[in-house]
Amino acid sequence: MSTRRRVTIATIAEEAGVSIPTVSKVINGRPEVAPETRRKVERLLHKHGYQRRVSSDDTPAGLVDLVFAEIESPWAMEIVRGAETAAHDAGSSVVISVLHTHAGPGRDWLERLAARRTDGVVIVASKLSGDVQAQLTARSLPFVVVDPEGEPAPGVVSVGATNWHGGLAATRHLLELGHRRIAMISGPADMLCSQARIDGYRAALETAGVAVDPALIRRGTFLVDSGHDEGHALLELPDAPTAIFAGSDLQAFGVFEAARQRGLRVPVDLSVVGFDDLPLARSAWPPLTTVRQPLQEMAALATRTVLGMGRGEAPEMRRVELATELIVRESTAAPRP
Template identity: 45%
Template sequence: MTGNKVTLADIARATGYSLATVSKALNGRSDISSEARTTIDRALRESEYQRRGQRTTPQRYIEVVFQDLDTIWALEVLRGVLREARQYADISVITTESGTRQHPDDDWIDGVLRRRPFGVIFIFANLTDDEKTKLQANGIPYVIFDPSGEPSNDDFSVQADNWAGGVLATRHLLALGHTRIGIITGPEEMMCSRARFDGYTSALAERGIPVDPAFVTEGDFTTEGGYAQATALLEHPQRPTAIFAGSDLQAMGVYEAARQNGLRIPEELSVVGFDDVQTSAFLGPALTTVRQPLHDMAAAAARMLIDTAERRPTQHHVILPTTLVVRGSTQSLHGSEANTQ
């Protein structure tokens, strides 16, 4: 039996749980065991049970889980998800702020099982095996956007070619004559940060230039962090003539540090960012940056959820290319500066 023919009493008989327990599971109550919830939810889904008066085509929604929504970067990602969702009349998008770059809050999994979204996009965060099992048991697919660690073979993930982006940024500065190139990485525990740094070191190695530890600082992908780390770099007796900031937000902090140190960009300090968020082109001067296609990445993540839920074949891991966007924040060294290298 399916659809309106199935009653809660049928579900109770099929699962062996009481009618009261079945009702609690249906209404998202928390005072039942996870085992009971999983069993009952599966039976409800497989029987295509519908509440009395329920629409046959209910609204579906994608839940996007951010660490925070306070940055331009996060809004760029959200716009990409919305762009894809708009193509489907019955799919909408909600957002959740939860946890850190590594993992959502511990109580998030219980909340999402009550909300029962069509699918979930995690920004950076990875999940425990237990959380993955719960989502899979409840038919909730998920995608990790720019995973902080190496995704497993069973995960769905979307990211940019961060290593190539690091190479592009550093080669550009080297081609302009810079050899004292500082870098402000992202958090060391994040895979994208390590990949961008590896691209930086690879480009230096191509030219036989050793990495100077004094020119390497770890940031946190924020403007405040970029300002603090750039200030430290610029205090070096032989300061860098160029800085590769691991994100555009960090590059904005470099601009402020340069201003406070009386340094003109690009005449006395060249700066390269990473991301190409919408405001980068409107800085003074406009920021040279590595573009990772955030809108396309986010749209791809949403499309993977939809294809998975609708049983269409899809790739498990998508890596999109990065490109260098040259603007006004970089220029070649003058002869007098080159002689001091």
């Protein structure tokens, strides 16, 4: 019976028709390789599932790469705090990269990452293509995805929150106060967390025997302007909602402003619930009722997990969802009679 030949750098070099040093340069992110040659070698690394061997005397670099699609929000700052706390406790430091796109890490970033040498990568709220996964694996770089945009591929380790339960709890709270015209503003349709929050909202209404009105479900971004614009659109409806569940605290702050501009008072004329429980939620006026998403804990867990993977430890679970919690403050009340 034949045994399968172990894939080595020499195997890849022979099949690609290049030298062994050239393959090594591609694996380690060195720049002095022609683009066409680099693409050919990377395709073969992916095809053969090559993984760089890590010698037993390798010592940790003391670095964790934290990769964002965008970072211009308090939400991202909570992720940074959680990652830095966990890294500090482990004697490591955090390097932050911002891609300015939700398409996921690109070739240039991967090359810089490989050249820098890092103990692991935490990728936040981005898509992760099969090609990038293969390149990270080929370089023996452990990675964890926080709040993935789409369904993670089998085997990818990810950390998120119980978004469905959060949407359910927020909507039930408004129902228990007596609201029946409850609107929902969510994020982009292709984000898992957006759809999960809408599904929780729908489940709460259906369980209470309240019909789901498609006109009351809006999609946007998770930013203030989106909450403001969609809030205005909802409040202009002939049968306007008495309560709005926003998919993020920033959206909720935008709804606050839309209500103010229309001469409405929160919560006397309109109840508002957010999602995230950012520090700003407590100091808003009125203080915001919101669903607490454990952002710092999510980032800390992802950082500890990726550092453990770098030490050769297998993660206990491939997909972890931390619990959300409804935090009731002063932005919700019973509807006016």
